[in-house]
Structures are given as structure tokens and as C-alpha cells.
Amino acid sequence: MGPLQGFRIIELAGIGPGPFCGMMLSDMGAEVIRVDRLSSATQAPKDVLARNRRSIALDLKQPEGVEAVLRLVESADALFEGFRPGVTERLGLGPDECQARNPKLVYGRMTGWGQEGPLAQAAGHDINYIGLAGALHAIGRPGERPVPPLNLVGDFGGGGMLLAYGVVCGLLEAQKSGKGQVVDAAMVDGTAALMAMFFSMAAGGAFSDQRGTNMLDGGAHFYDTYETSDGKHVCIGSIEPQFYALLVEKAELDPNKYGPQMDPSGWPELKEDLKGVFLTKTQSEWCEIMEGTDVCFAPVLSIFEAPEHPHNKARNSFMEVDGVMQQAPAPRFSRTQPEISHGARVPGEDTRSVLADFGFTAAEIETLADGKVIA
DSSP: OOTTTTOEEEEEOOSTHHHHHHHHHHHTTOEEEEEEEGGGTTOOOOOGGGTTSEEEEEOTTSHHHHHHHHHHHHTOSEEEEOSOTTHHHHHTOSHHHHHHHOTTOEEEEEESSOSSSTTTTSOOOHHHHHHHTTSGGGSSOTTSOOOOOTTIIIIIIIIIHHHHHHHHHHHHHHHHHSOOOEEEEEHHHHHHHHTHHHHHHHHTTOOOSSTTOSTTTTOSTTEEEEEOTTSOEEEEEOOSHHHHHHHHHHTTOOTTTTOOTTOGGGHHHHHHHHHHHHTTSOHHHHHHHHTTSTTOEEEOOOTTTGGGSHHHHHTTOEEEETTEEEEOOSSOOSSSOOOOOOOOOOTTTTHHHHHHHTTOOHHHHHHHHHTTSBO
16 A cells, blocks of 8 residues: 555545546545545546545535545544535535544645635636746747647646645644644645746746747647657657767757757747658657657657556556556556546445444444435
């Protein structure tokens, strides 16, 4: 089992970054109990983000449903939620109520804008948070609109993963102090944290706010994607001089023409030249020439192609669970290996067994069922 085995965490089910946090924690061995809405108890999703944890469905509009969660909290190490600020307080499940039952509880909160500030109560999505944090503006081609990088930066990197990190930090501190605390994980803050290197570069005059003109945003000819003759693509990242020299050698480029690597004024012309070079061969032919060398090269694979690549297969980076191809748990550990025990549960599938595990009697469970607090 993973390194978080022995920790018990309650997840108030939400969308996107919240479930991703739950997946990260449960992949690492934590016992994460997902509290779903009673209205979703008929759904049976094949949701990778919901893997590895049991599901209990409760009607949180009823006092008995709220009380059931508070009883779960009494023997939990952490709880996290992804609602707008104030929602769990109105439900009776805010930090004060939960920590009154369990003073050592780490209470994780996942929002886009944070718990306070002028935008705290406004709706938003990944694209808005990364727009405000300065990340979206930097992604795209020169003279064109910014390009949304899926919802990887705000929802998952700057959101769910930040919350998982915050919860684990809180758990570590609670072991020393014996006290819980609230973790305010805002996607706008997490995105800003991911931009740290670029703020450093900008401070040193090495980063322009003209997108598509910098070394790492596709401005440089040696750090970009290129189409191949079969309509596929490859990517190169030959930044260091010795890697760049190998690119020149492997692609049979003119060393004199490609000599001044770090002169931005020559990048557009060399990029156009490289476009023509990479169009002379198929993706697989370029792989034969460059893959596995220090060119810093890779084929650009689709989500359906990536699991079949020999490197990913050798590392078991992807696996099929309940008929769904998905990523393996990461990172890996030398002793306490994470694992996937099962895929997503039907919401509420484990309600009775979870309540029993947390000390509810059979009579109490039947009373909740009769009152339609549980399915």
C-alpha cells in the first residue's frame, strides 16, 4: 500500500480539481470516503478521477445527513470540499462545526478565487483563473489569441494537486502540534505558483510578454513542435549547446547557418527552415533517427497512442481498470508502492458498509434509510 496508508479522509464530492485531489490522496493509500449527493446515487460513471475510494450518498439538506458526516469527521484525519466560500457553513459542515467534533482535523478548501477577495463569490472556471494569474496570456503563437492548455494548469496543477499537497502538509503539522487547521487552496494562487520561473525570467529581462517569442513558449526553433510528412508531429527541446549540436548533426543541418543558437533575431528564419526539414520524413522515421538520443526529442502522441509507446509500457505508466485505460499512480516509492484497488464506485454504493465501519448501528442505518437520508 502507498505511503498515506492509515490516514482517513472525507471528500465532499464536487467536480474537477476536488476529485483529482481525492484521486491523488487515495492513490497514495489514504482511505478516502467520498460523500456523494443522494440525487446522484443512480449514476454509474467510469470516472478515472473517482477511482480508489468508497462512496456514500447522503441528503445533506436533512439534519440527519449533516449529522452523519459530522460523525464520520470524528474519526477522520482530514476533510476537503470544493464549494464556493460559505456553502459548507450554510450546510452546517464548515470548519468550525467539523473541528468542534475533531480539533485535529485538517480542513481542505478548494476554490478558484480563494476564500476572500473581491472575486471570492464569483463563478469561474480554469480558463478564468489562469487568465488572472498571468499564465494564459503567455500561451499561444505570435500575434494570435492565447490558447487554453486544456484545464491542466488551473484545475489540476494549480488546483487539485495544490490541495493534495496542502492537505498532506497539514497532516504532517498536525502530527506535531495535535491541532488541525484550514487549508485555503485557490486555483489562482496555485497557477501563480506554477509561474514562478517565468516571474524570475521576467525580472531578469529574459521573458517578453509577447507570446510565442520566448525560448520556452515556441518562439525558439529548437524548442517547438513540427509536422512530419505523414501529418503527425514531433517535439524537440534542444536547449543546451551539446544537445543543440546533436540536433544539427542528426537532422543534417548546416552548422554555419544554425550556429548562433541563442540569437532571437534568427529564430523565425531557422524555424521556417526546420519546418521544411521535418516535413521530409515520417514521425516514425524521425523516431528512428532521434528517439533515445540527447537531442531531447519525442513523438507527439495522442491520448490513445501514449499507452502503447514502448517506454510507457515498460514502466507500466498506464493501465486498464474496469475497462477504462488510465494513468498509473504517481509518484512511485521504493517501499510503499501506490496501487489502484478499484475503479469508480456507483455513487452511494458503499453507504451501508461505510456507516457500519464508522460505528453506526444497524438500527441507525435503517432509520436513515427510512427517512430517505441515504438511498
